[in-house]
Amino acid sequence: MNDEISMPNDIVEFAEELTNGGPGALEIIKIQEFEGDEDTNDDALERKHREFEAVHQSLVEELSSRFGAPNVSKVEDEFETIPLCGVYPAATWEVEGMELFLAISHEDRETPMLLAIGTT
Structure with a gap:
């Protein structure tokens, strides 16, 4: 497994910069590449997804302190405006239009797991 993080030091400040730039931003802030069968078995994938979910939830809380309560997805790919596939969980905030x-x-198993932030 190859885990890369390019997490901003201040996610709120980073999000403000994205929203100041207008719609169409997409930044990958954490990526997990999978190599071989041992990385893509169900247990390993579920464990890695839970790890990503913990980071996601922490960042949602930080962003909510600035942007208010988010809309939170209840099913995969619920928010069609997010330009990614296999999206779950997701949180969205309305910010200046x-x-x-x-x-x-x-x-799927052959593709990396991503944690992304952006604007639409």
Whole structure:
């Protein structure tokens, strides 16, 4: 497994910069590449997804302190405006006529798991 993080030091400040730039931003802030069968078995994938969910939830709480309560997805790919596949969970905020989102994306076993933030 190859786990890379390019997490901003201050997620709220980073999100404000994205929203100041207008819609169309997409930044990957954490990525997990999977290599071989041992990385893609169900237990390993579920464990890694729970790890991503913990980071996601922590960041949602930080972003909510600035942008208010988010809309939170209840099923995969619920928010069609997010330009990723296999999105769950996701949180969105309405900010100055656009949508700020924070989402985990993992389409299938052969693709990386992503934690992304962006605007639409």
